[in-house]
Structure formats: structure tokens, C-alpha cells
Amino acid sequence: MAHFNPVTPELVEELKRVMSPKQVKTDEDYLVAYQTDEEGNSHYFSKPEVVVFPESTEQVVEIVKLANKYLVPITPRSAGSGVACGAIPVYHGIVVELERMNKILKLDPDNMYAVCQTGVITGDLQREAARHGLLYAGDPSSADSSQIGGNVANNAGGNKAVKYGTTRHQVYSLKVVTPTGEVVEAGSRLKKSSTGLCLEQLYAGSEGTLGIITEVTVKLYPQAPYVFNMVCVFKTDDEAFALPNKILKAGIDPTSIEFMDNEALVMTCKFLDMKMPHVDEGCDYVIVTVESFNEEESDRKMELLCDLAENNGSIDEFEADKRIWTLRKQFAEAARDVDKMFQTEDFVVPLDKIPDITKQIPELREKYGLYCVTVAHIGDGNIHVLPLNKEGLSPEEWFNKIKAFHRDLFPRVYALGGKMSGEHGIGFKKLDEFAKCTPAPELHVIKAIKKALDPNNIMNPGKLVDMTGDFVQE
Ligand SMILES: Cc1cc2nc3c(=O)[nH]c(=O)nc-3n(C[C@H](O)[C@H](O)[C@H](O)COP(=O)(O)OP(=O)(O)OC[C@H]3O[C@@H](n4cnc5c(N)ncnc54)[C@H](O)[C@@H]3O)c2cc1C
Structure with a gap:
């Protein structure tokens, strides 16, 4: 009660x-x-x-x-x-x-950091940093609407996490109002610290359950002048999913490795009225973005990447302009256009286990009669399978179907060493599933902290x- x-x-x-x-x-x-x-x-x-x-x-x-x-x-x-x-x-x-606490209080280009009120829109911070030749590396696809405090509270991931990590890795320090009304300054602008508990990292990802973040000091990075987006085209998911580990091992140091399956490509191209190569042939895309500080290095990495992709079964590689990111980022809006109750799974597994979990999805689709499209931050092992309510089930029926799907899916994810959320959090939606999948001692520690x-x-x-x-x- x-x-x-x-x-x-x-x-x-x-x-x-x-x-x-x-x-x-x-x-x-x-x-x-x-x-x-x-x-x-x-x-x-x-x-x-x-x-x-x-x-x-x-x-x-x-x-x-x-x-x-x-x-x-x-x-x-x-x-x-x-x-x-x-x-x-x-x-x-x-x-x-x-949302009204939306000022960038300071941006120090020489020392590469910014102090933001919590309600600063992430895209505004990215653009302000870029004006100074700098990069704010937190980059959820919702950057043009989501806010920095919300990103920290959820430990948002996004499209640059392979190289720069998730939002928690961008944070130097936080100002937090505790649940009892004190103000804590957690963390500081240091490269290292062994002084006490790492409270800023406790608050990051705590989903607003441990306090209200009111200010965030973030790291900025130099903007690399040479950036390319390479699309590697695959006829089968398995070949595509085997690529990320190989790219990382080759030292290409990509900023992102993203995946869109053919159903996701068809849906999003239709939504944007866009025509893209090989989509009509039933192919998947792996989109790899690489930043470099000199042209020679950039060319060398591009060549190496194309060789790796071809050796791994890619039927074509083409360099894409920034519009490829519009395609990738508009995917959720395209899904909403088909079904406003669409469900976004965001489970995460070790990179080498991606094929093990994704090959189980067709069986689950069949079993639960689900139509799904899939995109993934595959460089992070973070898979977005999106069930769409194409049958027009009622909210209650859809809720029950998704719960049954979760009860089957998540134990399989955990058996591979994965977790149910790579970036979206547990919130209210996965409360029951989180309690079931989390070992009792871990749940006890979380509850003790909360209490x-x-x-x-x-x-x-x-x-x-x-x-x-x-x-x-x-
Ligand atoms: C089109 C689209 C694309 C998306 N792409 C991505 C993506 O690529 N990667 C990703 O990780 N997520 C993505 N998301 C999910 C979402 O945008 C992120 O989780 C984002 O971080 C939420 O930020 P927000 O400002 O909207 O927070 P809200 O939705 O308002 O809040 C999120 C949670 O944080 C808590 N909270 C919010 N502000 C504070 C605060 N100041 N202090 C304490 N707690 C707080 C809330 O209580 C809530 O639990 C996407 C969503 C959409 C709609």
C-alpha cells in the first residue's frame, strides 16, 4: 500500500x-x-x-x-x-x-568543460560546444529534445558511446537536491580521485529515485576534423552482427557502430520518403562512423574497414553523408507513425553474445505473434527490438502480450551475461522484471541505499x- x-x-x-x-x-x-x-x-x-x-x-x-x-x-x-x-x-x-532551468552557466573552451543547469537541451549543448571547436559526446538520438539532467538520470547512451562512453562518462560533477532537501555537490573537475565514495556515479542512472539533479558539469573533447560514415551492406543479420568485435580489435577506434535491419530501413525510408541503396533487396545496414585528426589516418582506417567488412560478407560499402544519421535517428518517429504504443526493448549483452541472443528473436516473434523491427547500437551490444502493435490490440491486451514476451526474453538475456536495459532504464515499466532478474543481495543493497x-x-x-x-x- x-x-x-x-x-x-x-x-x-x-x-x-x-x-x-x-x-x-x-x-x-x-x-x-x-x-x-x-x-x-x-x-x-x-x-x-x-x-x-x-x-x-x-x-x-x-x-x-x-x-x-x-x-x-x-x-x-x-x-x-x-x-x-x-x-x-x-x-x-x-x-x-x-525545463526552465535551461542555462549553460559556463563553457570554458581552454579547459574543455561546461557547467549546465539541468534543463539544458542536449542538442543545444552539443551546438554550443561545436561553436568553440569542441564536442559534447553525450548523443542520444533524442538530443534535440531531451535534457542534460534527464540524460544523466537515465545514463543515456546513444550514438557515440563506443568511443566516448555513455552519459555517466561525460560527467565531472553534479549538484543534487537530496530527497530530504539538502544540496550535495557530488564529484569535481578532476581526472582522478580516490577520495570517498563516487557519488556522482551513484546518482547517474538512478532515474530520479535518489534526488533531483539541478546542475551538471560535463567534459568536452576536441572536435576531430576528419569524419566519415561508412555503410556496410549485409544480406544476413548474422554476418552483420559478427562485425563490431572485429572492427574494435583492428584498432579502427570507431565513434559508433550502428545496425538497422531491413524492416527498420524500409519503415524509416518510407516515413522520410527517402530512397537508399540495397534496401529494396532485403539488406541490412551496419553504419560505422570514424573520427580522425589527420587525413592520412582517416583514409587508412576507411580502407581497413572496407576490407574487414568484405571479408565478413558485406556485399557493398558506401560512404554516406550526414543524412544517414537522419535515417538512423528518425527510426523511433517512424515506428510511432506505425503504432503509437510501440515498445522499445533495449537489452544489452557482451559483444560476442550478440548473435546468440539475436538468433533467438525469430522464435520469440513466432511464439508471441509479434511483428518487430530491430536497430542496435551494436558497437555497445545494445539491441533495440521494437515490437509494433500491428494487430491493433487494446492497451490492456498489448500490455499483457509484452509482459509475457519479457518473461521469456529477459532470462535468456541474463543467461548470456546481459541486462534488460542498456540505456533507457527500468522506470515503472520494467519494475517487476527488474525485481525478478536481479539477484536478491543486489536488490537488497539498492533498496538499502534508497531507504x-x-x-x-x-x-x-x-x-x-x-x-x-x-x-x-x-
Ligand atoms: C526519438 C527518441 C530517441 C531516443 N534515443 C535514445 C538514445 O539514443 N539513447 C538513449 O539512451 N535514450 C534514448 N531515448 C530515450 C530518452 O530520450 C532518454 O532516456 C533521455 O535521457 C531522457 O531524457 P529526458 O530529458 O527526456 O528525461 P525524462 O524523460 O524527463 O526523465 C527520465 C528519467 O529521469 C528522471 N529525471 C529527469 N530529470 C531529472 C533530474 N534533473 N534529476 C533527477 N531525475 C531526473 C525522471 O524522473 C525519469 O525517471 C530516446 C527517446 C526518443 C523519444
């Missing part, structure tokens, strides 16, 4: 007092708009009782203190582009929308781990 209180007019008045009336919304339009994030299945929708728009860390502190005083749950929210129902207020209460830091369980309850049994009102 949840132990929370409803939001009262008294609490709404106090919220208006610590911010301004304009920053506190209880109109039905707002409540409906915030009942979901990127999730399209109404099974998961849940309305907040109030939505607040803080403009400073100090205001976030006051909101958190009030939530504890009134025992009302808080759901932190950035752009709401998450696909694990992480920003859905499952116990209602207060949604804290951070110690959030004694009233007000911070994004119902996400990542179910604490309701641990917080029964006395």
Missing part, C-alpha cells in the same frame, strides 16, 4: 509562496499533459495533482521540503522523452518539471525498485 497523502489546497498555496503562482499549475490541461512521458500505452498513464516549474536549486529545495512535510510524492521530469515510464507520476502528487537517502520514499516512488512494502505508514 502507498502511504502518501493527497495534495491539499494548503500545499498548493505553500508551493506558490516558495515559487510564484505562475510556476504552480493545477489546471486539468496540465495534469493531463503530464500523465505520461514518451509512453503511448494508456495502461501506464497516471495524472499528477500539481505540476511545478522551479527556476533555481533553492526552489527545488523548498519543493522537496514541502513534499516531506506533507508526505506527498515527487516525480522529477526533464523533457519527458524517456521510454521506461520514469517520469510518470504513478502515485500522483507533484511533478517537478525542470537510507529517502526515508519518506517521496522521491520518484514506484520506479526502479518497489519500496511500498518497506514504507507502510505507522
Whole structure:
């Protein structure tokens, strides 16, 4: 049983007092708009009782203190582009929308770092860094909408993770409002530290359950002047999936290695009204991006890559311009165009196990009668199989079908040393599956951390781990 209180007019008045009336919304339009994030299945929708728009860390502190005083749950929210129902207020209460904290406070080109408020749109940071000849390497396909705080909270991956790692690897330090309303500066602008616990990495990927991130200091890198995107074309998935390990072993040091199966290519080309080579022939693409600091090195790597691909069964390799990334990044929008309830799996396995898991997908498709398209950050072992509800099942029927699919799929992933999410997180959507697949001692540690830091369980309850049994009102 949840132990929370409803939001009262008294609490709404106090919220208006610590911010301004304009920053506190209880109109039905707002409540409906915030009942979901990127999730399209109404099974998961849940309305907040109030939505607040803080403009400073100090205001976030006051909101958190009030939530504890009134025992009302808080759901932190950035752009709401998450696909694990992480920003859905499952116990209602207060949604804290951070989009107004959207300033890049400092960008130091000489020392290659930037200090951002949490609500800075990731693409804006990328563009600002590029203006200084620098790269911000966090690059989820949602970069033009998602925000830096949301990226850190979910440890977003994306398209440059092979070379630069995921969002957590971009972070020097974080400012976090704890669930009890203190402000913690976690981490610092250091290359190394053996001083205490690595709290910034505990917060990264904690999905808003351990506090609200209000400021992020990120690393920047020099922009490499020579970049090529090579598309290697394969007739079978197996040949394509065997390529990443070989590319990495050859020292090509790619920025990304992405995969799109033929069904994904056909769907996205149709959505974008784009014609691409070999798509009509039923082929898959492996897209490899390589950055270099001199032309000679770039040419050498291109040649080596083409040789490797051909030796591995590629029937053609062609250099693509930036539009190849439009094709790759618009894939989710193309799926939404077919089915707004589409499900995005994002399991991750060791690179050498990619063929072992992907060859089981046709059997699972057959067993559950699922139509799926597949794209993958295959350089990271992170596979997005997307079941699409082409039969027009009801939200409830679709929910049940996906749950049955998960119960079958995830044990297979874990048996190969994988995990159910490589970048999207657990959120509310995979809460049950996470509890089932995670060994009891690990789950115990996670719950103990949560309980110690959030004694009233007000911070994004119902996400990542179910604490309701641990917080029964006395
Ligand atoms: C078209 C599309 C493409 C995508 N591509 C990728 C991709 O390539 N890689 C990838 O990893 N993801 C991808 N995603 C998923 C999503 O964009 C990422 O998970 C992103 O990091 C979410 O950021 P957001 O700002 O929208 O956060 P939200 O969805 O608002 O929140 C995500 C989670 O973080 C918590 N949270 C948000 N802000 C804070 C904060 N300041 N402090 C504490 N907790 C907070 C929320 O409570 C929630 O649990 C994609 C989504 C779409 C729609």
C-alpha cells in the first residue's frame, strides 16, 4: 500500500509562496499533459495533482521540503522523452518539471568543460560546444529534445558511446537536491580521485529515485576534423552482427557502430520518403562512423574497414553523408507513425553474445505473434527490438502480450551475461522484471541505499525498485 497523502489546497498555496503562482499549475490541461512521458500505452498513464516549474536549486529545495512535510510524492521530469515510464507520476502528487532551468552557466573552451543547469537541451549543448571547436559526446538520438539532467538520470547512451562512453562518462560533477532537501555537490573537475565514495556515479542512472539533479558539469573533447560514415551492406543479420568485435580489435577506434535491419530501413525510408541503396533487396545496414585528426589516418582506417567488412560478407560499402544519421535517428518517429504504443526493448549483452541472443528473436516473434523491427547500437551490444502493435490490440491486451514476451526474453538475456536495459532504464515499466532478474543481495543493497537517502520514499516512488512494502505508514 502507498502511504502518501493527497495534495491539499494548503500545499498548493505553500508551493506558490516558495515559487510564484505562475510556476504552480493545477489546471486539468496540465495534469493531463503530464500523465505520461514518451509512453503511448494508456495502461501506464497516471495524472499528477500539481505540476511545478522551479527556476533555481533553492526552489527545488523548498519543493522537496514541502513534499516531506506533507508526505506527498515527487516525480522529477526533464523533457519527458524517456521510454521506461520514469517520469510518470504513478502515485500522483507533484511533478517537478525542470525545463526552465535551461542555462549553460559556463563553457570554458581552454579547459574543455561546461557547467549546465539541468534543463539544458542536449542538442543545444552539443551546438554550443561545436561553436568553440569542441564536442559534447553525450548523443542520444533524442538530443534535440531531451535534457542534460534527464540524460544523466537515465545514463543515456546513444550514438557515440563506443568511443566516448555513455552519459555517466561525460560527467565531472553534479549538484543534487537530496530527497530530504539538502544540496550535495557530488564529484569535481578532476581526472582522478580516490577520495570517498563516487557519488556522482551513484546518482547517474538512478532515474530520479535518489534526488533531483539541478546542475551538471560535463567534459568536452576536441572536435576531430576528419569524419566519415561508412555503410556496410549485409544480406544476413548474422554476418552483420559478427562485425563490431572485429572492427574494435583492428584498432579502427570507431565513434559508433550502428545496425538497422531491413524492416527498420524500409519503415524509416518510407516515413522520410527517402530512397537508399540495397534496401529494396532485403539488406541490412551496419553504419560505422570514424573520427580522425589527420587525413592520412582517416583514409587508412576507411580502407581497413572496407576490407574487414568484405571479408565478413558485406556485399557493398558506401560512404554516406550526414543524412544517414537522419535515417538512423528518425527510426523511433517512424515506428510511432506505425503504432503509437510501440515498445522499445533495449537489452544489452557482451559483444560476442550478440548473435546468440539475436538468433533467438525469430522464435520469440513466432511464439508471441509479434511483428518487430530491430536497430542496435551494436558497437555497445545494445539491441533495440521494437515490437509494433500491428494487430491493433487494446492497451490492456498489448500490455499483457509484452509482459509475457519479457518473461521469456529477459532470462535468456541474463543467461548470456546481459541486462534488460542498456540505456533507457527500468522506470515503472520494467519494475517487476527488474525485481525478478536481479539477484536478491543486489536488490537488497539498492533498496538499502534508497531507504537510507529517502526515508519518506517521496522521491520518484514506484520506479526502479518497489519500496511500498518497506514504507507502510505507522
Ligand atoms: C526519438 C527518441 C530517441 C531516443 N534515443 C535514445 C538514445 O539514443 N539513447 C538513449 O539512451 N535514450 C534514448 N531515448 C530515450 C530518452 O530520450 C532518454 O532516456 C533521455 O535521457 C531522457 O531524457 P529526458 O530529458 O527526456 O528525461 P525524462 O524523460 O524527463 O526523465 C527520465 C528519467 O529521469 C528522471 N529525471 C529527469 N530529470 C531529472 C533530474 N534533473 N534529476 C533527477 N531525475 C531526473 C525522471 O524522473 C525519469 O525517471 C530516446 C527517446 C526518443 C523519444
